[in-house]
Amino acid sequence: MPQNNQTPxxxxxNLDVFFNTTQGQLHAIRSTSWSVSQGxxxxxxxxxxxxxxxxxxxxxxxxxxxxxxSGSIKFDGEQILGSDEESLRKLRAEKIGVIFQDPxxxxxxxxxxxxQIAEIFTVHRGMSKxxxxxxxxxxxxxVQIPDPERRVNQFSHQLSGGQxxxxxxxxAIALSPTLLIADEPTTALDASVQVAVLELIKKLRNxxxxxxxxxxxxxxxxxxxxxxxxxxxxxxxxxxxxAKEVLQSPRHPYTQALLASxxxxxxSATERLVTITGTPPSLATIPGGCSFHTRCSRxxxxxxxxxxxxxxxRSGSLHSFACHNPEGAN
Amino acid sequence: xxxxxxxxVQAIDLIKDYKIGPRGSRTxxxxxxxxxxxxxxxxxxxVVGESGSGKSTVASILAKLLAPTAGxxxxxxxxxxxxxxxxxxxFRRRIQTxxxxxxxxxxxKMTVLKSISEPLVVHKVGTKQERIARVxxxxxxxxxxxxYASRYPHQLSGGQxxxxxxARALALQPEFIILDEPISSLDLSxxxxxxxxxxxxxxxxxxxxxxxxxxLGTVAFISDDIAVMESGKIVETxxxxxxxxxxxxxxxxxxLSAVLDPTKDLGRxx
Amino acid sequence: MxxxxxxxxxxxxxxxASKITPNSKKSAFLQAGPICLFLLALAAxxxxxxxxxxxxxxxxxxxxxxLKPPFTKVGELNYYFGTDQLGRDVFSRLIHGGKISFAVGxxxxxxxxxxxxxxxxxxxxxRGWQEAVILRVVDxxxxxxxxxxxxxxxxxxGSGLTTIITTLVxxxxxxxxxxAHAKALIVKESEFxxxxxxxxxxxxxxxxxxxxxxxxxxxxxxxxxxxxxTIIAESSMSYLGLGVPLSTPTWGSMLSEGxxxxxxxxxxxxxxxxxxMLTVFCVNVFGDWLSDRIDPQTKKI
Numbered sequence: 001m002p003q004n005n006q007t008p009x010x011x012x013x014n015l016d017v018f019f020n021t022t023q024g025q026l027h028a029i030r031s032t033s034w035s036v037s038q039g040x041x042x043x044x045x046x047x048x049x050x051x052x053x054x055x056x057x058x059x060x061x062x063x064x065x066x067x068x069x070s071g072s073i074k075f076d077g078e079q080i081l082g083s084d085e086e087s088l089r090k091l092r093a094e095k096i097g098v099i100f101q102d103p104x105x106x107x108x109x110x111x112x113x114x115x116q117i118a119e120i121f122t123v124h125r126g127m128s129k130x131x132x133x134x135x136x137x138x139x140x141x142x143v144q145i146p147d148p149e150r151r152v153n154q155f156s157h158q159l160s161g162g163q164x165x166x167x168x169x170x171x172a173i174a175l176s177p178t179l180l181i182a183d184e185p186t187t188a189l190d191a192s193v194q195v196a197v198l199e200l201i202k203k204l205r206n207x208x209x210x211x212x213x214x215x216x217x218x219x220x221x222x223x224x225x226x227x228x229x230x231x232x233x234x235x236x237x238x239x240x241x242x243a244k245e246v247l248q249s250p251r252h253p254y255t256q257a258l259l260a261s262x263x264x265x266x267x268s269a270t271e272r273l274v275t276i277t278g279t280p281p282s283l284a285t286i287p288g289g290c291s292f293h294t295r296c297s298r299x300x301x302x303x304x305x306x307x308x309x310x311x312x313x314r315s316g317s318l319h320s321f322a323c324h325n326p327e328g329a330n
Numbered sequence: 331x332x333x334x335x336x337x338x339v340q341a342i343d344l345i346k347d348y349k350i351g352p353r354g355s356r357t358x359x360x361x362x363x364x365x366x367x368x369x370x371x372x373x374x375x376x377v378v379g380e381s382g383s384g385k386s387t388v389a390s391i392l393a394k395l396l397a398p399t400a401g402x403x404x405x406x407x408x409x410x411x412x413x414x415x416x417x418x419x420x421f422r423r424r425i426q427t428x429x430x431x432x433x434x435x436x437x438x439k440m441t442v443l444k445s446i447s448e449p450l451v452v453h454k455v456g457t458k459q460e461r462i463a464r465v466x467x468x469x470x471x472x473x474x475x476x477x478y479a480s481r482y483p484h485q486l487s488g489g490q491x492x493x494x495x496x497a498r499a500l501a502l503q504p505e506f507i508i509l510d511e512p513i514s515s516l517d518l519s520x521x522x523x524x525x526x527x528x529x530x531x532x533x534x535x536x537x538x539x540x541x542x543x544x545x546l547g548t549v550a551f552i553s554d555d556i557a558v559m560e561s562g563k564i565v566e567t568x569x570x571x572x573x574x575x576x577x578x579x580x581x582x583x584x585x586l587s588a589v590l591d592p593t594k595d596l597g598r599x600x
Numbered sequence: 601m602x603x604x605x606x607x608x609x610x611x612x613x614x615x616x617a618s619k620i621t622p623n624s625k626k627s628a629f630l631q632a633g634p635i636c637l638f639l640l641a642l643a644a645x646x647x648x649x650x651x652x653x654x655x656x657x658x659x660x661x662x663x664x665x666x667l668k669p670p671f672t673k674v675g676e677l678n679y680y681f682g683t684d685q686l687g688r689d690v691f692s693r694l695i696h697g698g699k700i701s702f703a704v705g706x707x708x709x710x711x712x713x714x715x716x717x718x719x720x721x722x723x724x725x726x727r728g729w730q731e732a733v734i735l736r737v738v739d740x741x742x743x744x745x746x747x748x749x750x751x752x753x754x755x756x757x758g759s760g761l762t763t764i765i766t767t768l769v770x771x772x773x774x775x776x777x778x779x780a781h782a783k784a785l786i787v788k789e790s791e792f793x794x795x796x797x798x799x800x801x802x803x804x805x806x807x808x809x810x811x812x813x814x815x816x817x818x819x820x821x822x823x824x825x826x827x828x829x830t831i832i833a834e835s836s837m838s839y840l841g842l843g844v845p846l847s848t849p850t851w852g853s854m855l856s857e858g859x860x861x862x863x864x865x866x867x868x869x870x871x872x873x874x875x876x877m878l879t880v881f882c883v884n885v886f887g888d889w890l891s892d893r894i895d896p897q898t899k900k901i
Binding site: 041126194202217226 | 599
């Protein structure tokens with residue numbers, strides 16, 4: 001659980017991300033603000049094209065060179081946006097771990113699994129090859145891969161999908177980062193493997209007191225692992241707050257509709273799901289004003305012209321959302 | 331809601347073996363192991379399983395895209411497992427398929443009109459004008475503007491492409507549709523739209539569905555009965571209610587516990 | 601870049617790129633590709649109609665006017681690009697020579713595409729022994745250095761236009777076969793192919809409606825690059841004396857003859873060299889443009 005009265009590990013304020021494309025500049029992420037503290041899991045929830053990955057990877061430094069970032073990103077209290085390349089590189093290598101959706105893409109098929117983990121130690125900690133391999137074995141054990149002494153000598157194709165993802169997690173936490181970014185870590189995995197991997201992330205977070213930012217489009221995953229949830233749509237955060245509040249008392253029309261469109265276990269076969277008409281926009285085609293207004297059942301004139309503001313949220317239980325015309329009183 | 335007591339489709343003891351491995355040390359991989367399924371007219375049978383369970387293999391066999399190593403398929407009283415050529419072509423009118431990847435399901439070089447009317451062309455149904463009219467009718471049925479007929483797949487969103495695939499499947503007024511993970515590649519809000527559409531179409535046209543999926547929640551929503559598969563075998567079958575309230579097999583229980591419900595599993599991994 | 605971040609960058613880059621690149625709206629005709637195509641077509645037409653408009657006879661030897669530099673005027677005759685060692689008009693020989701280059705290029709590439717494409721499709725459609733045999737032949741042939749094969753054939757059959765074309769087709773059908781085979785297999789794996797089978801399509805309908813349209817685009821791109829390769833190959837063969845008889849001017853033979861005069865009469869070799877370079881360059885630019893249109897995924901952002 002998060003410790004409330006400390007500086008957040010990551011504090012993002014009014015972050016905008018622009019892309020230089022062949023068609024001119026694309027304003028992809030608009031004025032997003034979020035933070036995550038030590039030991040806390042923030043889930044960024046949204047459908048494809050919402051900008052979840054782009055906004056989070058502005059912190060990890062993995063955006064393409066065509067991206068321009070403005071706003072404020074503070075890591076451990078220090079402003080990192082605008083710092084020099086070298087210190088940024090060092091920060092990102094040592095303090096931030098990243099896991100992606102497809103473990104096959106993250107692992108080099110030509111090298112043994114152990115070699116890839118060991119390389120992290122030889123490069124960043126100057127360890128000898130033997131020590132690095134020993135650390136690799138210990139790491140595989142901590143991510144609950146059975147028989148690590150044998151596995152460390154295997155290649156990625158010899159492991160199952162779940163095991164590969166564990167190896168990727170091992171590589172991400174090898175240098176004991178303070179922040180772990182997990183970008184759809186279980187989407188490509190079977191349901192039972194997903195449960196095991198989420199359990200592992202929970203275990204590691206509690207052991208190592210990391211801050212975790214997890215990106216997903218799966219409401220169930222968000223509910224099960226989040227302390228706080230930020231719902232994104234059309235390049236903006238539309239609602240953010242404690243997981244329980246956002247899921248059980250959603251205030252933004254998009255969040256409400258999204259939660260209602262999920263088939264619930266036990267619903268009868270004759271029910272129809274509540275749907276949102278239309279399709280989610282891509283980052284290139286975000287509507288003006290409130291990005292959701294073209295599909296919103298509560299749209300009013302103001303929505304197409306003025307972007308609704310969201311309260312800046314510090315680490316805490318403030319539940320905020322951005323809507324001109326929400327249900328009921330604020 | 332059964333029409334009769336005999337199932338419309340029956341898979342009887344289906345077996346599919348693959349020989350894998352390098353020459354000299356080939357082993358046998360049994361992708362479908364004595365699979366028995368019964369699907370009743372007007373109802374939906376959901377087949378759930380994780381990767382490697384063999385559910386797609388079974389779907390391909392029933393769609394006559396893959397020949398089984400052994401076993402038979404009864405469709406409306408006829409054994410179609412051994413059919414080929416012209417007699418098979420007759421049955422293809424009554425059995426259609428919808429696949430998972432909305433973009434791989436449409437020929438990128440064909441317009442929506444050409445894709446949807448292909449079954450009509452192959453079976454020589456109607457004149458050119460009549461086919462165009464039918465395609466427009468089908469587009470409206472699946473919730474798209476008739477003007478979409480002139481679009482190419484790359485001009486469609488995932489949900490729209492999947493609707494086109496469904497329209498194509500309906501062209502010949504089939505009785506039985508096999509849906510192999512039809513919504514797995516779509517966004518959550520679009521999944522809901524397509525699920526609703528499938529339900530509406532089923533009621534309207536008295537369709538029979540075989541719905542393959544890996545997410546118990548969605549499969550349960552659209553199915554009347556469920557079959558659970560593991561490693562090529564059916565480990566449990568039953569109505570949706572029975573499976574959820576009273577699962578018997580260990581694997582079914584494991585799958586159920588892996589379903590993450592936003593209310594019941596809130597904070598499960600904190 | 602650090603090992604664990606490098607892969608992430610690539611992965612994320614493509615994830616983002618696929619979401620943010622809208623279609624190009626620049627006028628289709630003002631782009632480099634179509635312009636090059638136009639220039640090539642113009643050059644080809646000019647070459648093939650050379651008899652109608654080029655003043656000088658390419659074979660006429662005016663020994664008094666040997667090795668004259670470009671823009672020389674002798675009496676009424678204009679030697680725009682100068683004369684060669686036998687007093688023949690370089691400009692005229694250049695234009696007439698283009699006939700051979702373009703003809704060989706177009707005919708060879710087209711024949712190679714038809715033969716290679718057909719064999720590749722057969723291999724992919726039937727698989728089985730057809731695939732094994734055809735792919736094996738492709739592998740073996742690719743391993744053979746072309747020039748040795750060319751020399752062998754020419755020494756047996758004798759030089760001439762048909763020999764060149766035949767030799768080049770035998771060399772160049774393989775990339776078409778490989779590509780057609782690979783692309784056809786991809787089509788066979790795709791769900792629309794399975795949907796077509798499900799609809800009742802079989803045999804010829806599957807190939808003509810689904811496989812060919814999805815293969816032909818890439819084949820055309822390869823065709824343009826093979827045209828370029830053929831022009832260079834023909835020039836090389838002529839240069840080595842393996843091509844058409846020396847009386848017919850070709851760019852390659854002009855290069856060959858001109859190499860002895862590079863110091864005092866550079867124009868004999870340099871103009872045909874430029875012609876080859878420009879033609880190949882235009883073909884490649886056009887091929888690149890075509891490739892972007894056919895397969896947008898390989899486009900550079």
